[in-house]
Amino acid sequence: MLSRLPTVSGVVDAPYQRDLFGERWADVDGNGCDTRNDVLARDLSAVVFREGSGECKVLEGVLVDPYDGHTESFTSGEQTSPLVQIDHIVALAWAWRHGADRWSDAERLVFANDPANLVVTADEINSAKSDSGPAEWMPPAAASVCGYVIAWVSVVDAYDLGITGPDREAARSALTRC
Template identity: 55%
Template sequence: MGPDFRAPDGGPVTRPDTSAPLAPAMQATEATDVLEDAGLLVPVSSGLGVGEESLRVDVDAVDALLANRPVDDRGTPLRYERDAFGQRWADVDRNGCDQRNDVLARDLVDIAMRAERSCVVVAGTLHDAYTGTAIAFERGQDTSALVQIDHVVPLAWAWQHGAADWSFDERQQFANDLANLQAVDGATNSSKSSSGPGEWLPPAAEHSCLYVTRWVFVLDRYALAVGSDDRAVIEDTLTRC
């Protein structure tokens, strides 16, 4: 039997339908490059022809990273300070574009820019990993929020598991790390809020393997601790990858 998915208040939590098996392989994308370089995703034959690459989670490698993370079941939450992570969407890689537009340009297809040589993405289509749906994005006061940028490991969660002790520069780097950022459906991002895997996994179950793999990669990269409920759900998910 898998872990009991319950929210801290004892109520139900958002979780995927686990009655169907998770997809065993995924297409290589720019967003998966860092995980492949870290040895957490390995190429497999896709059967789609020469040059078509699929990736599979190396469960043993992910388990090994997770095993090195200490457990932190903090009894009294620390007071979270969003401003301690710096300005929203800084240009930490100094490429002339803020991180929000970098992520939109990476994760959307058929994009349109504000002007030639501009960084600002004004339109495009998101094939949303969290819901498995396609979302038309158009920049504007009433439409921009339809596509949001998710911190895969949320800032508030990280604050409770180690980030409160970091320097300002470390927190700002974490908040803008492309490996921890994903363009997603806005409403789904809002429902996730600051939840860890113990309370929330993507509604599209086929994305859960990649999702928890990114979680473990970020935990290891920033030496974050992990709650026992989150660890249990990550481990349970990996058994089906």
């Protein structure tokens, strides 16, 4: 899969703008729940939903972080919700620089809300990862590298994005150890 990804420079003329990826956490699958709560419900254990929300609004849960293996408690609230975040495995800004700048608004909205490209993680890890590809960032836990790189390459391939030489080499190197 990695070998068939086109090589690109990662430089585009139009600057990245988050709003071009549409409504944050839209209900693109039509189940009545926004994407953020769908992903929280999928990735957390011991989930508690708001009563009467139709199992849509996650109030509490426990995260075993996919990137470092640490356990984090999640409690919904203005001060606490930002501590556990939803990460785009292939970051929106990275995708923009590698082909998403040519997509329609509808395609960008689907990408931004695709559960295959989303995981729950701690805010520090999401901030450290930022909009990096594998050449610039890998999960802090060695045991998490394979899963991350496999998911990252799968998303890049599924959306026909290009890849830079350094990201290709970092992904290839990681995959040889899986």
